[in-house]
Amino acid sequence: MSVDIQTLSVRYGATRALDGVTLTAKPGEVLAVLGPNGSGKSSLVKAIAGLVRYTGQIVLAGSATRDSIGYMPQDTATRAALTVLEAVLLGRLGQLGLRVKPADVELARQVLTELDIAALAGRYLGELSGGQRQLVFLAQALAAEPKILLLDEPISALDIRHQLEVMEVVRRLTHERVLTTLVILHDLNIAARFADQAVLFHGGKVVGLGAPADIIDALRLAQVFGVEAAFSTTPDGRLVVTPVRPCRSPKAL
Numbered sequence: 230m231s232v233d234i235q236t237l238s239v240r241y242g243a244t245r246a247l248d249g250v251t252l253t254a255k256p257g258e259v260l261a262v263l264g265p266n267g268s269g270k271s272s273l274v275k276a277i278a279g280l281v282r283y284t285g286q287i288v289l290a291g292s293a294t295r296d297s298i299g300y301m302p303q304d305t306a307t308r309a310a311l312t313v314l315e316a317v318l319l320g321r322l323g324q325l326g327l328r329v330k331p332a333d334v335e336l337a338r339q340v341l342t343e344l345d346i347a348a349l350a351g352r353y354l355g356e357l358s359g360g361q362r363q364l365v366f367l368a369q370a371l372a373a374e375p376k377i378l379l380l381d382e383p384i385s386a387l388d389i390r391h392q393l394e395v396m397e398v399v400r401r402l403t404h405e406r407v408l409t410t411l412v413i414l415h416d417l418n419i420a421a422r423f424a425d426q427a428v429l430f431h432g433g434k435v436v437g438l439g440a441p442a443d444i445i446d447a448l449r450l451a452q453v454f455g456v457e458a459a460f461s462t463t464p465d466g467r468l469v470v471t472p473v474r475p476c477r478s479p480k481a482l
């Protein structure tokens with residue numbers, strides 16, 4: 230179930246967050262959404278999730294509807310007095326009837342186990358660390374059994390082990406269940422390692438689209454991020470980017 234986006238624009242008052250974006254996210258692939266702060270990444274996934282108004286077209290191919298989408302927001306702060314299990318069950322709202330079936334509880338527990346947070350099931354959200362809460366919101370998105378998975382910086386609060394574990398789970402589920410996954414990341418090395426494709430945003434426009442190793446290069450890092458970087462390759466051929474210093478005057482692409 231591909232997500233086909235044509236000339237997508239999002240405005241907030243006078244601010245043009247996305248400007249004529251065209252791209253396709255394909256089933257069975259992890260698409261990393263990259264770019265500096267304020268470049269329009271969250272606006273892209275919010276538009277796909279139907280959370281912001283936009284112009285242009287977003288076509289969910291196949292039998293996908295908005296109910297087929299699992300969305301994890303960037304901001305996971307909440308005042309909701311819910312336990313972890315209850316919060317994850319909310320991910321199944323689309324499937325729940327007036328009663329919660331044992332199978333729904335079982336599925337929610339399975340997702341918690343998959344993310345290694347089963348021990349948190351009975352804890353209240355307000356008692357969790359930022360990283361634990363991030364894992365719970367990822368579990369909520371996965372509990373919906375989505376066809377399209379939209380993850381807004383899902384690993385930004387996680388320790389390095391959990392970052393790897395979560396990205397392994399995201400990649401495995403995407404490939405096994407043929408999900409169409411868009412994941413916003415700031416870590417270019419994680420993107421190069423786990424994403425099949427990447428899209429790079431700058432000022433609300435797409436300035437790179439392709440395999441991560443093909444679009445993450447010295448010129449784009451200087452022009453888009455204003456950073457001079459060193460590049461190397463691991464023995465198994467993976468790209469490694471090391472930011473060295475800010476450039477004095479980054480030029481817009």
Ligand SMILES: Nc1ncnc2c1ncn2[C@@H]1O[C@H](COP(=O)(O)OP(=O)(O)OP(=O)(O)O)[C@@H](O)[C@H]1O
Pocket residue numbers: 241242244245246264265266267268269270271272273303
């Ligand atoms: N609700 C809003 N009202 C007004 N302007 C907004 C709103 N949300 C985002 N913007 C603006 O739209 C632009 C794109 O924001 P967006 O959140 O999409 O960027 P981002 O690439 O996800 O950034 P970050 O990496 O910092 O999360 C920014 O200039 C931002 O200030």
